[in-house]
Amino acid sequence: MNLLVDGGRHPEALLALEDGSYFFGRSAGAEGETFGEVVFNTSMVGYQEIVSDPSYAGQLVTLTYPQVGNYGINEVDMQSRELALAGLIVHDMCYQPSNWQSVKSLPDFLAERGIVAIEDVDTRALTLRIREGGAMKAAISTTDLDPASLVARVQASAAIADHNYVADVSCKEPCVIPAKGECRHKVVAYDCGEKAGIAKRLAAVGCEVTVVPWDTPAEKALALDPDGVFFSNGPGDPETVPPVVEAVRACLGKLPVFGICLGNQVISLAAGGQVEKLPYGHHGGNEPVMNLLTGKVEITAQNHNYGPVFPTFGPLVPELSDGVTEHPSDLRFWSSRHVAPVVMSERYGRIRLTHVNLNDGTPEGIQFLDLPAFSMQYHPEAKPGPNDSTYAFAAFARLMDGVEDYLAIDVREGRRF
Structure with missing residues (x-):
């Protein structure tokens, strides 16, 4: 009735x-x-x-x-x-x-x-x-x-x-999601409010996913002997979850790391960058983002009110940033040049800007060049939304495989997962 x-x-x-x-x-x-x-x-x-x-x-x-x-x-x-x-x-x-x-x-x-x-x-x-x-x-x-x-x-x-909303929505106990088909990699996923679609996308590229609560100490996660660690999306202000930031720091450099949305924000904080609250955020399935590595534009699904401030990661490396020495006020400067600029982080070395939002010029993705890690501010799993960005999960698998140019994938690849 x-x-x-x-x-x-x-x-x-x-x-x-x-x-x-x-x-x-x-x-x-x-x-x-x-x-x-x-x-x-x-x-x-x-x-x-x-x-x-x-x-x-x-x-x-x-x-x-x-x-x-x-x-x-x-x-x-x-x-x-x-x-x-x-x-x-x-x-x-x-x-x-x-x-x-x-x-x-x-x-x-x-x-x-x-x-x-x-x-x-x-x-x-x-x-x-x-x-x-x-x-x-x-x-x-x-x-x-x-x-x-x-x-x-x-x-x-x-x-x-x-309020720490991540604590409200995270799982209380670990659980395992099997790989779809052959298990190629074992991944620990920090559940900060992880959408079901993300675990399904990881499973689709051959990952057995052990989902753990948001405040799991890094030593417990690493003791599971994973091939990579994933940090999920989640609600609220990333400043309310310092244990997740500490877990990121403990994992970076030890094994491949991938983050989405809040995961991107905590990885940014761990790298010494700052995170700001956007005026009204990005919420929807029609945000255009340029992949600066390929020059292709992806129509993306997004849901966040906070995002990293790229210039705070460190000074530009001119020889890797088309000779530019000062950060532009609008990151669409880089999309117009089809250049993926690189900064020098005090803690982790070179960090590259990989994706830019074409609506407002905010950063949408970063890649560490001196250790195996990358993250995206938008939702490559969609659910709902277009599938332009599902290649991100294949990129994570390629990173765990040791592929050097793991992230330079055409947006048309991976849509059939």
């Missing part, structure tokens, strides 16, 4: 932002109220993967595509067993989905999992407000419908950086 249709329960709901703005709508999930950081996602499909992505812990997710839920919920696209997002904001929720794989509607799914959601919101106006004011604290409530009251409570609520 579709509870939200047959039961007729569509109570009024209120969305309030810390800048004082508010939007009235209708409940489209569990009743009650929830607080978090409001962000927007520009994907046109893939809402099931989005709401089950652990990286959204502590966030109220606005979907910019106007109608959401029309193909329902299936049993195969979940990225985690539990839902970690704080809430969902849509314009038009579908209560009667039509798809052969559908087992229930999205609003029923959210209600069963206790996720507060709101519909009938002008998501275009909300997205513009977030773009202008940045990601900010917000709340959805079906119990407090007084705008002044809810705004004041939002303003008094904790910021997302005040």
